Amino acid sequence: MKILITSGGTRESIDQVRSITNHSTGQLGKQIAERFLSAGHQVTLVTTKSSVKPAEKPNLTIIDITNVESLKEALEPLVKSHDALIHSMAVSDYTPVYMTGIDEVAQTANIYDLLAKKNTESKISSTDDYQVLFLKKTPKVISHVKEWNPAIQLIGFKLLVDVTKEELFSVARASLKKNQADYILANDLLDIRDGKHKAYLVSKDAEIQVETKADIAQLILKVVTQGKES
Secondary structure, X not given: OEEEEEOOEOOEEOOOOOEXXXXXXXXXXXXXXXXXXXXXXXXXXXXXXXXXXXXXXXXXXXXXXXXXXHHHHHHHHHHOOOXXXXXXXXXXXXXXXXXXXXXXXXXXXXXXXXXXXXXXXXOOOOOOOOEEEEEXXXXXXXXXXXXXXXXXXXXXXXXXXXXXXXXXXXXXXXXXXHHOXXXXXXXXXXXXXXXXXXXXXXXXXXXXXXXXXHHHHHHHHHHHHHHHHO
16 A cells, blocks of 8 residues: 655744744654554655654654645645555644734834735844744645645544543544544543653544554554545
């Protein structure tokens, strides 16, 4: 099978020296990729420069991206040519629009006028004691996957923080429906610690619990290959 995996975390630039990102290391995506590689599958890993990666192998292709825009551009042709997408990347929800000192904000009659501005400096001045950063929502790349390839197996990921199991499952199933995914790997940040990674692989009618990243990788290998056989 031709397996497409995303891992790590995107980075959205504020200027040429600053950015906003997240703490994803790509470790889970790396383990999933290694499990499919060991099983003899062809793997394309879309990740970031700073993320951990598997060792080079003949059946492994690694593509580096930076932000949400470059992720979307890279994924569209790949989704059309692969059998399954395991979308474990932590994708930025927002991207910077404009950063300015608080005085400009206070002196602007209509704050929405600032959303039409853009920073042109290579490095925004750091002389102000306070800066205000305006952000806008990024597109949900996962929502386009089934448009690009209706036949692809899609496993999405959903991370919440300190919620009940019922809420976690509810949000996961909403994502299943909205994105036409086959499975959602749902997890709570509080359950990822001390070498453990408790999570649930959620489908329309079941939840399978796992306890470690290795368990997650093995379970995803199992359901993806079984799905292809059926």
